[in-house]
Amino acid sequence: MEQQPLVSVVIPVYNMETYLEETVRSVQASTYPSLEIILMDDGSKDQSLAVARRLAEEDPRIHVYTQLNGGVAAARNHAISKASGIYIFPLDADDRIVADYIEKAVEVAEKDSSVKCVTCRAEFFGARSGEWKLPRYTRSLLARKNMLPASALFRKSDWKRIGGYDETIIAREDWAFWIGVLKDGGEVVRLPETGLYYRIRNYSKRVSDRSLKKHVIDVLNQKYADFFFWELGGPLRYQRSWSRVINFFSRLIHPMEAFIYPKYAEMGNWLFQLPAHFEEEGVCIYKGRNELREVTIGEKTFVVKSYKRPHLLNRFVYAYVRPSKAERACLYARMFREKGIGSPEPVGYLTRGHTGLFDKSYFVCLKSECPYTYRDFATHTFSRQTEILRAIGRVTARMHDAGFYHEDYSAGNILFRDDLPEIQIEIIDLNRLSFGKIGLEKGCKNFERLPGSDEMLSVMAEAYAEARGFDAQECLGLIRKYVDEELEYRKKKAQTV
Incomplete structure (x- = not known):
């Protein structure tokens, strides 16, 4: 019989001595045979660590680790770094899963590599009961709403690709994580059956996180400016459902345009941050009417060209009549290469305006290997x-x-x-x-x-x-x-x- 892919169920634990065993038992009852359970104690002050160790003594599939208190994102990252599974399934230490949830989720993911997340229907229990009515996934809705539960199956390779959970965000770390996984594409499948029971307590994290709304939105805008631009036309606003409308009118006053070739989609957020930190990027290799900077990201080196702000007439022309120099440089480089004429590979461009007029533009290309x-x-x-x-x-x-x-x-x-x-x-x-x-x-x-x-x-x-x-x-x-x-x-x- 073919070996089924290993699933690592990762459970961060902080002061959950009352609920932890019930949660672990629900995982042990899973119909999926190839799994491990990683319990990451996050500096608990109660007997959670003792409970975790007792459970591990009974079941060799359970591995227990501990760390100084660092928050749920740090605990998940630490647990996943210890995981051996191809698939990761996070679970909060006071929730429960249905026995066949993981089995059905793996079946879906194995059939289609484009599926990045397999979730399910969920119900509340504890201080509240009834169905957790989550809307159907769309990228546009994900930009405005934390609408995927943390307890869903994904590949460890995707966790590694995006750098894991963001440990700087104090709340809604799962929202930031799903944006990172899905912003450049991928499918989400929701199983039709109830697979998760989500416990509501009077002072649960889900309730307390609501007071951190401004912090969450500020961090998300900094981390995923490109995603919100594509989906909402600008940043996520504190009045989230009005973001697209507010951004429409804002761009009439402060127009901005950006483009990045799909091959370099992972650089989108960096591109959107260019106006704020261009002077600190890399090394200046030319400064005159325009400025060129050489920037190394990962294993590749790029050249960023910042065009001088044009005179007043051209500020109007570039805003409403003619493409900017950066846009033309990007387009024409692609045209040259398609005709077999050498030119450094274009990455993308960004233009911004002020009070309805064109202001600045930036063009990015791969550094030429011609010395x-x-x-x-x-x-x-x-x-x-x-x-x-x-x-x-x-x-x-x-x-x-x-x-x-x-x-x-x-x-x-x-x-x-x-x-x-x-x-x-x-x-x-x-x-x-x-x-x-x-x-x-x-x-x-x-x-x-x-x-x-x-x-x-x-x-x-x-x-x-x-x-x-x-x-x-x-x-x-x-x-x-x-x-x-x-x-x-x-x-x-x-x-x-």
Whole structure:
């Protein structure tokens, strides 16, 4: 018979000597054969630890640990860190479960890996009786309401993925946990039968937590700003059911727009926090009209570009007429890559407004692995210089054949790498593109800000002409002409300054 996956039932215990045995007995009666029970004493001051140890002596499936009082989130995290199960089932130390709840939950989860949570119908007992009427799960409702009970089956891998329960939140830690598990997708299944009996006591945690509403909402907004933006159009408000309406009118005054590619969805909350802490992020690698910072998150390094606040007319234009520079940079990088033209992988962008006008924007991309720019020809000698220049000519041709004209095609915006069998070229600073058919003369003019010796220009011109079916000498003549005109223009401009 195939071994069934192990389920770890984790039970935080704090001053529960009266109820703990009843709770554990309900788990021991489970019809699911492959389980362990982890009792984590959270610094109890009564005989809870003694009760737990006595129960463990009777049943080898029970493991008892103790810690200094740290709260239910810390106790759950500690217990789960000790757990060996593929699945985790949290249970409060004064509740009970129905014998077949875990068995049915595992059956559902094993059939569909997209199911992140299996819950059930529940009933109150103790100081209150009757059905615990929880609404059907939707992401939008989860953003406004703590509507999934803590006692539900989930995978330990999901607990690890989101960093466990948030130990900074004093109440509704299960709400924060479920948002973390489900904010980037996943299904919730509620079994049709009653599986949980939730004890109500006059001074139970569920009752006392209501006084911490402001604290809970403040922590959730800080932790999951991206989730609330997608689901509610802005932060979770203290008047939770009115959040979407309040945010609608707030965004008329303070508009904000954000986008992140699904591959980097886990960085969404970081992106939403950028305006508040951009100056403290990573290392500044350029500061002028705009600012670039290099940020390492986990094993990857990103470049964040903060665009300078535009003048008044463009603040209106970017708010209502034209996409921001950050949005264009993100979109155009994706377009380049889809056409086989190298550019650092875009992650996303964020724009914000003030009093109805555009204010600031941020673009995030993966850091390029190309260590050099075209500028480095002036100071470095490259053994593969001809290959590099030919690669630049071919990439420029590919860009023009695709109908892309880079309005800022300059030495600093062409990156390259020459330590691979094939030269790698990447183009950056893409927010200034124009589109349309690009002929011989216009195409050659795009080289005007790439100065170099006659030999360098000749190599690029030849490769460009070959790729586009033009005459190489005609291309070289035009490129020389436009490079010389640009140099002369810049010389005169410097003299007048």
